[in-house]
Amino acid sequence: MTYSLSPSPAEVREHARSGKLRGHTSGMCPGHVQANVLILPAQYAADFRRLCVRNPVSCPLLAESVPGNKGFPDGVADGGDITTDVPGYKVYRDGKVVEEEVADVRAYWQEDSVAFLIGCSFTFEDALEDSGLRVRHIEERRNVPMYATRIPLMPSGVFSGNTVVSMRPYSAENVERVRAVTRPYVRTHGEPIAWGWDALDKLGIADINRPEYGDAPVIRDGEVPVFWACGVTPQLVVLNSNIEGVVIGHAPGKMLCLDWRVEDILAE
Amino acid sequence: MTYSLSPSPAEVREHARSGKLRGHTSGMCPGHVQANVLILPAQYAADFRRLCVRNPVSCPLLAESVPGNKGFPDGVADGGDITTDVPGYKVYRDGKVVEEEVADVRAYWQEDSVAFLIGCSFTFEDALEDSGLRVRHIEERRNVPMYATRIPLMPSGVFSGNTVVSMRPYSAENVERVRAVTRPYVRTHGEPIAWGWDALDKLGIADINRPEYGDAPVIRDGEVPVFWACGVTPQLVVLNSNIEGVVIGHAPGKMLCLDWRVEDILAE
Structure with missing residues (x-):
């Protein structure tokens, strides 16, 4: 088995899923896109989508899931699972923190949960x-x-x-x-x-x-x-906005590593 | 000749061009889109375009002209001329106001002028x-x-x-x-x-x-x-940004009336 300085995004997600990676992801997967995560009840999805449209610098929306679907559109994070593949999650209920940091959020995922991926610096x-x-x-x-x-x-x-x-x-x-x-x-x-x-x-x-x-x-x-x-902005917004139900974010600095390459999302 | 309570956008532009209309355009052309205008030297066009992308609520970009072209893309303001069809213009040179309000800007238009149309409330x-x-x-x-x-x-x-x-x-x-x-x-x-x-x-x-x-x-x-x-925001930005050359805006409240219908630009 060879030692790799730069595990692929799929390997980083696998390490997060298995518990091998619990730290932040700064410096990982050069050449690839990293994403902030926010998971909301479906009833708030339209307002949140428009929040991203209105604030594309703080909240640059990369992708949005189908309600209840833990997977990703093809090519984004193939084989991934939004409830396990981030190295750490933060969980809110009714606008208050209920888990400061937790390794997976399978227990918090709802039938109508919608996941948003937001660009990360x-x-x-x-x-x-x-x-x-x-x-x-x-x-x-x-x-x-x-x-x-x-x-x-x-x-x-x-x-x-x-x-x-x-x-x-x-x-x-x-x-x-x-x-x-x-x-x-x-x-x-x-x-x-x-x-x-x-x-x-x-x-x-x-x-x-x-x-x-x-x-x-x-x-x-x-x-x-x-x-x-x-991209931690949306989590502060959630705390500020008195919304009901379960909201899940990534632990700040612990991002979802995507298969997307940087050149796929660069502006001219 | 019949008197019309609601002249068409083409008629409003014609009235601005002929000097018949010198006032603000609030309430005119119901069902149609009105636009703020900013005309810049081409060297600043990329920075300005990105300013709009980064600030879509203050600076919602509707259309951008080819440098030096006073006309509009098909269907936007057919037969229009950006240097005459606004009821009033404000002119800046090297970041300072040189004309508080003027009826047309044919004399200020440059070979490399680029016109931006920005949505109006x-x-x-x-x-x-x-x-x-x-x-x-x-x-x-x-x-x-x-x-x-x-x-x-x-x-x-x-x-x-x-x-x-x-x-x-x-x-x-x-x-x-x-x-x-x-x-x-x-x-x-x-x-x-x-x-x-x-x-x-x-x-x-x-x-x-x-x-x-x-x-x-x-x-x-x-x-x-x-x-x-x-959409007056870009004009304050111009004053704040020490840019060189001739910049032209509309006089606040005196907008360019477009042929576009409101339903063409509504979000779902």
């Missing part, structure tokens, strides 16, 4: 690395830091709330290159939404060293924080 | 009226009040800035119906982005009686303000 991290723009949390083998902000989403039906951001530090002179490299990734959050130390005030981030999700950042002298919209 | 006003949700500024024969806000757009390349909103007052118990009626109009701003007196603080509106554009509101006892994103 991990998808563009190997493009940054290939451009010599090293991604700090990968270097440091940490999860990306994520912060709640005061930037409101455009509401849709029952759903409203603020966007969540992920942060990667870069030297100020590299910010324009960082913007350019990530710009074509429109289906995985695209270019940053704010950057520089001034951005903390604009976004309403009180303490850069205390992210709401993920690991604390490592920022070196002369670097500035660069913020991208983050 | 006037498009759903007759649906509100048909549902018995009277539109106050139509009743009062005024232009809609419009306000700059502190809600930031998702930036794109050279472009960044805050969204502009339009306001229509309704009784609090009618807000959910107002939301439902306008929800399918995703290409003309869709459902409101905020409502109620609390929204003033959230949006950063200091004085409801002093809109930045349009006419002052008439709000009756027991009514609350309801705010929609507004």
Whole structure:
């Protein structure tokens, strides 16, 4: 048996299913798309779909399941099961957290559950690395830091709330290159939404060293924080929107790895 | 010659071209789509197109011209001319206003000018009226009040800035119906982005009686303000983004009336 530095997306899903993988997925499956997961009762699917249409930077919708179907459209995650293939899940009931993190959600899946896959910024991290723009949390083998902000989403039906951001530090002179490299990734959050130390005030981030999700950042002298919209946003929206029934998300940073290749979702 | 209460879009464009119409277009051409206009140097077209993709509620892109072409794709505004068919234009050079309002912009049109048409909320006003949700500024024969806000757009390349909103007052118990009626109009701003007196603080509106554009509101006892994103947004973005060359917008409230029927752009 050979040891592989880069397991395929199918292997990562298999490892999540068997319990071998319980950590975050940053840096895994270079060249492939990673996805945030949100599973909702069918009665909220139309409002949520429109929330994604109205907020494509925070909530870039990649795919939506048929109600009750745990599988995926052909080519997305072949042989996969949405209730077992994510390394960690978070479960909400009636708008409150009931499981902070759990290994599978077979017991929570409902007959009318609908799964949404939302683009994840991990998808563009190997493009940054290939451009010599090293991604700090990968270097440091940490999860990306994520912060709640005061930037409101455009509401849709029952759903409203603020966007969540992920942060990667870069030297100020590299910010324009960082913007350019990530710009074509429109289906995985695209270019940053704010950057520089001034951005903390604009976004309403009180303490850069205390992210709401993920690991604390490592920022070196002369670097500035660069913020991208983050697919954890829908989970904060769920908490904000008083909806009824079981809602399931991924544990922040622990994504579903898709068979889709990056070039399949790049904009011109 | 017969007098018509509802001139066709082609007639409205002809009246704008001949100088017969210099006022706002609220209430005109029921059943048809009205559009905001922004004309940019071609070098900024890709960034602007992506600004629209990233901010589809404030900047819902309906159509984009070929550089230098004053006409429209078939069926949009047949026989029209983008430099003459809007009742009033505002002109910017190097990010500063050079014409507060002018009747045509033939003299400002450049060989590499690209015209963008952006959905306008006037498009759903007759649906509100048909549902018995009277539109106050139509009743009062005024232009809609419009306000700059502190809600930031998702930036794109050279472009960044805050969204502009339009306001229509309704009784609090009618807000959910107002939301439902306008929800399918995703290409003309869709459902409101905020409502109620609390929204003033959230949006950063200091004085409801002093809109930045349009006419002052008439709000009756027991009514609350309801705010929609507004297609004047790109013009504020242009002022905020230090871009070079000639930029042309419509005068707020004075829209391009399209041949497109409302049902052609409704979401399911």
